[in-house]
Each structure stands twice: as structure tokens, then as C-alpha cells.
Amino acid sequence: MDQVSSHGERCHQLEEQLRRSEDLTSGLQAKISSYEVEIEKLKEHLMQEIHQLEAQKEEAIKEASECSEQHMDTLRDQLIGVQSRLVSLQPVLKNMKTNYNSLRSQVRNFSQFYEASIQEARRQICNAVTNVSEANKDLLQKYQREVQLRKRYHNQLVELKGNIRVLCRVRPHKDLTDQKSSQLSAIITDVNDDTRTSITYKGKEKSFELDKVFLPEATQEEVFMEIEPVVTSCINGYNVCIFAYGQTGSGKTYTMEGTADNPGMNLQSLRALYQEMEARKGLWSYAVTLSMVEIYNEVIRDLLSRDPQDKLDIKLNPDGSGQLHVPGLTSMEVKSFRHIKKLLALGRRNRATFCTNMNEHSSRSHALLTITITGREFSSGAITTGKLNLVDLAGSERVCKSGAEGERLKEAQNINKSLLALGEVIQALRAKQSHIPFRNSKLTYLLQDSLGKGNKTVMMVQVSPLEENIGETVCSLNFAQRVCKVELGPASRKIDTATAKAEI
Numbered sequence: 001m002d003q004v005s006s007h008g009e010r011c012h013q014l015e016e017q018l019r020r021s022e023d024l025t026s027g028l029q030a031k032i033s034s035y036e037v038e039i040e041k042l043k044e045h046l047m048q049e050i051h052q053l054e055a056q057k058e059e060a061i062k063e064a065s066e067c068s069e070q071h072m073d074t075l076r077d078q079l080i081g082v083q084s085r086l087v088s089l090q091p092v093l094k095n096m097k098t099n100y101n102s103l104r105s106q107v108r109n110f111s112q113f114y115e116a117s118i119q120e121a122r123r124q125i126c127n128a129v130t131n132v133s134e135a136n137k138d139l140l141q142k143y144q145r146e147v148q149l150r151k152r153y154h155n156q157l158v159e160l161k162g163n164i165r166v167l168c169r170v171r172p173h174k175d176l177t178d179q180k181s182s183q184l185s186a187i188i189t190d191v192n193d194d195t196r197t198s199i200t201y202k203g204k205e206k207s208f209e210l211d212k213v214f215l216p217e218a219t220q221e222e223v224f225m226e227i228e229p230v231v232t233s234c235i236n237g238y239n240v241c242i243f244a245y246g247q248t249g250s251g252k253t254y255t256m257e258g259t260a261d262n263p264g265m266n267l268q269s270l271r272a273l274y275q276e277m278e279a280r281k282g283l284w285s286y287a288v289t290l291s292m293v294e295i296y297n298e299v300i301r302d303l304l305s306r307d308p309q310d311k312l313d314i315k316l317n318p319d320g321s322g323q324l325h326v327p328g329l330t331s332m333e334v335k336s337f338r339h340i341k342k343l344l345a346l347g348r349r350n351r352a353t354f355c356t357n358m359n360e361h362s363s364r365s366h367a368l369l370t371i372t373i374t375g376r377e378f379s380s381g382a383i384t385t386g387k388l389n390l391v392d393l394a395g396s397e398r399v400c401k402s403g404a405e406g407e408r409l410k411e412a413q414n415i416n417k418s419l420l421a422l423g424e425v426i427q428a429l430r431a432k433q434s435h436i437p438f439r440n441s442k443l444t445y446l447l448q449d450s451l452g453k454g455n456k457t458v459m460m461v462q463v464s465p466l467e468e469n470i471g472e473t474v475c476s477l478n479f480a481q482r483v484c485k486v487e488l489g490p491a492s493r494k495i496d497t498a499t500a501k502a503e504i
């Protein structure tokens with residue numbers, strides 16, 4: 001019984017399941033049908049889309065083919081245009097080619113011609129240069145011969161005259177042109193005779209004959225040319241003294257020191273000496289020393305010393321030679337012409353340090369520049385020693401005229417003492433006295449080995465052109481005239497070997 005009921009229940013359950021499945025199936029079928037409808041719709045829509053796209057494609061292809069055809073036509077037209085232009089350009093191109101070829105050959109021809117011309121010109125220039133340098137060499141040799149001859153004749157002349165030369169330089173008028181300066185000068189100079197000058201003094205005309213008179217317009221170079229052979233003879237072993245003499249303001253410092261633009265005898269002498277030494281390079285060797293002193297109130301001051309206030313004295317040389325020397329005097333070895341310039345500047349600075357007014361001070365003191373040159377000739381071994389003294393003397397005015405008193409009177413007396421001593425030395429030399437009073441002043445003491453017999457002396461007498469200075473000018477020229485009459489005799493060369501060659 002129980003088994004039957006359980007089967008019945010099971011059947012019931014299965015029936016129920018079947019019913020539910022049938023419900024589910026019919027639901028699904030409905031869904032499938034609706035999907036199928038939907039799919040059909042979509043299919044239809046898709047087909048429509050495809051047709052549309054195909055139509056668009058067709059149209060696009062059609063459009064594209066139409067468009068490229070138009071473009072092709074334009075391009076074709078352009079191509080035809082280019083082609084016809086090319087055809088028309090062809091003769092031009094051909095022409096250009098021909099021209100280019102002809103130009104190229106012209107350029108080639110021209111460069112060949114140019115090269116040949118250059119070579120020819122070069123050859124001609126070389127020939128011309130050779131000829132010119134030959135001619136130059138010849139001229140140079142002639143010139144050098146002339147210079148040597150001039151030097152020799154000058155030396156002979158100087159020796160005949162006794163190795164003392166007196167030159168006069170007339171200072172220009174201040175602030176006047178050179179031409180007016182000459183016309184206005186109270187000193188009469190003769191352009192045709194440069195050895196004479198005359199002055200009308202106290203109603204009488206006084207004439208002076210000297211070795212040379214320089215007009216106010218004379219340049220520093222012209223003055224130096226006159227003394228150059230004497231200066232450079234120092235290299236050959238001669239002692240030389242060049243001194244400027246004259247009243248205050250007559251141009252002594254201008255002549256000796258000069259200015260930066262117009263260097264005076266000092267710098268020009270040193271330059272000429274260095275040029276001459278340079279020209280003898282390889283044949284001679286030289287050592288140059290320089291000292292600078294000032295004599296003020298009979299006191300010697302060393303201008304190259306570290307302490308220029310130091311006072312120096314003159315003593316007999318302890319070597320028994322009888323020569324004088326100044327113990328402690330700075331003697332600088334000079335390395336070059338440039339070095340000399342520095343030393344001169346140092347000397348000037350030192351001189352200026354112990355004076356309040358340089359112009360006044362320089363008027364009352366003597367400035368001495370001494371250059372000693374020792375040379376050695378390589379071939380003979382000869383040794384020469386020459387000394388050049390360049391002296392800017394103190395103003396030479398007379399005490400009575402300056403009306404000096406006190407310190408000024410002392411200065412004036414000391415200046416007078418040394419200038420008087422210089423005059424006495426000159427007088428003694430002129431009279432050929434056996435005793436020459438060099439020791440009467442510091443100045444003559446210092447110049448002893450350059451001023452006396454056997455040496456070369458140049459006195460540069462400076463005069464003012466002004467009427468108001470005529471008295472002083474006459475005094476200076478009288479002194480110059482006396483100096484002119486001194487006969488120092490032939491100069492002697494300081495040379496240290498028997499095998500030494502004679503001066504050229």
C-alpha cells in the first residue's frame with residue numbers, strides 16, 4: 001500500500017515537472033520567435049545599409065575617377081607647357097654651353113697670360129732690386145768713404161787748431177717766430193760767414209771770430225752735427241769735454257739737456273755713441289759707465305747715489321798714478337741706450353729733490369755728466385779708454401750786476417770762483433804754461449783729465465739776443481775769443497797695446 005502511494009506521489013511530481021517544463025518550453029519558443037522576428041528585422045536593416053554603402057562606394061569610385069581625370073588633364077597641360085618651354089630653352093642652353101666653353105678657354109688663356117706676366121714682372125723687379133742694391137751699395141760705400149774722409153779732415157783740422165773748438169749759439173727771442181727772432185737779435189750774424197758775429201756795444205762795433213756761430217733758428221740736430229765727430233772720437237780712446245757757458249737764461253740747459261721733443265747734446269751724444277758701438281759690433285766690445293754730479297757752492301753731490309745729499313770730495317788716487325779721483329762717486333755700468341735714459345731721469349730727479357726752485361738752482365750749480373767707454377778690439381786685443389764730459393755750467397753773470405747779498409752773494413762768488421778758475425786754466429793752457437791751475441776749483445779739478453793738453457774740448461758759448469743782455473753777451477764772447485786762441489795741441493789716444501791699429 002505504501003509502495004503504491006509513493007509511486008503515485010512520484011508520478012505526481014513528475015507530472016508537475018513535465019507541466020513546468022512545457023510552460024518553460026512554450027515561453028522559450030515565444031522568445032525564440034520574437035528573436036527570429038528581431039533578427040529578420042536586423043537582417044533587413046543590414047541589407048539596406050549594405051546597399052546604401054555600395055551605392056556610396058559606386059558614387060565615390062565614380063567621383064574619384066572623374067576627379068583624377070580632371071587632374072590628369074591639368075597635369076598633362078602643364079607637362080605639355082613644360083615640354084614646350086624645354087624645347088624653347090634648348091637653343092638658349094646650347095648657346096650658354098657654347099659661351100661657357102668659350103669663357104672657360106678665355107679664363108684659361110688669361111690665367112696663363114697672367115702667370116707669365118707675373119713671372120716676368122717678378123723677374124724684372126728682382127733685376128731692378130739687384131741693380132738698385134748694387135747702386136745703393138755703391139752709394140753707401142761712397143757715403144761711408146765721405147763720412148770717413150770728413151771725420152779724418154775734421155780731426156786734422158781740429159788737431160791743426162789745437163783740439164779746442166768754440167761754438168756760439170744765439171738763443172731765439174722768446175715767443176717770436178724764427179725769422180723775426182733773427183731780425184730782432186741785438187747780435188749781428190752773417191749768413192755767408194758762420195764764423196763771425198758782431199755787436200754794437202757802447203757805440204762801437206765789436207767783432208768776434210769763433211769756430212762757428214749758430215743763428216737762433218739752428219736746430220738741436222744742426223748743433224749736434226758740428227760736435228758729433230768729437231763726441232764719437234771718445235770711442236777711439238780720446239778724452240772729450242763739451243761745456244756750455246753763458247749767462248742765466250741764455251740756453252745752456254736747452255742746448256745740453258734739451259726737451260723731450262728736442263733732445264740736447266747729452267742725449268744725442270749718447271745715442272751717437274751707442275750707434276757707433278753697434279756699428280762696430282763683432283770687431284770691438286765695449287763697456288760703458290756713467291756718473292752724474294752737481295757742483296753747488298763748491299760742494300760735489302753724487303746725483304746717482306742712493307743718498308744724493310752725501311757730499312763728495314776729490315782725492316789723489318791711492319794707486320800712485322798722480323791721478324785724481326772722487327771716492328764714493330757712483331759709477332753706473334750702462335747696459336743699453338734705454339738704460340741711459342733711465343739713469344739720466346734718476347739724476348734729474350735727485351737733483352730736483354734738494355732744491356725748491358729747479359730753474360734757480362740749475363742757474364747756480366754746474367751739472368756734469370761723465371761717460372767712460374772702455375773698448376777692446378777682438379783682432380788685436382787693443383784696449384782703449386775714452387771719457388766724455390758733458391757740462392752745463394752755472395750762469396756766468398757778474399756779481400756786481402746781480403747785486404747779490406748774503407747766501408746769493410756766496411753762491412755768486414762760488415760760481416765766479418769756479419768760472420774764474422776755468423778761465424785761468426784756459427789762460428794757462430793758452431800761454432802753454434808748465435803748471436795748469438786745475439786745483440783752484442772743484443769744477444776744473446773734475447775736468448782735469450778731459451780739459452787739458454792732449455784732449456778734445458768744445459766750448460758752447462750761449463748768448464742772449466736781447467739788447468738788455470748785451471753787456472753779458474760781450475763778456476761771454478770775450479771769454480770765448482780767449483778760449484779760441486788756446487792751443488791744446490794734438491789730442492792723444494788712450495790705448496793699451498803696441499799692436500793696436502791707428503784710428504781710421
Ligand SMILES: Nc1ncnc2c1ncn2[C@@H]1O[C@H](COP(=O)(O)OP(=O)(O)OP(=O)(O)O)[C@@H](O)[C@H]1O
Binds near residue numbers: 249362
Ligand atoms: N735754441 C732754443 N730754442 C728754443 N728755446 C730755447 C732755446 N734756447 C733756450 N731756450 C729757452 O729759453 C729759456 C732759457 O733757457 P735755459 O734754461 O736753457 O737757459 P740757461 O742758460 O740754462 O739758464 P740757467 O743758467 O738759468 O740754467 C728756456 O725756456 C728754454 O727752453
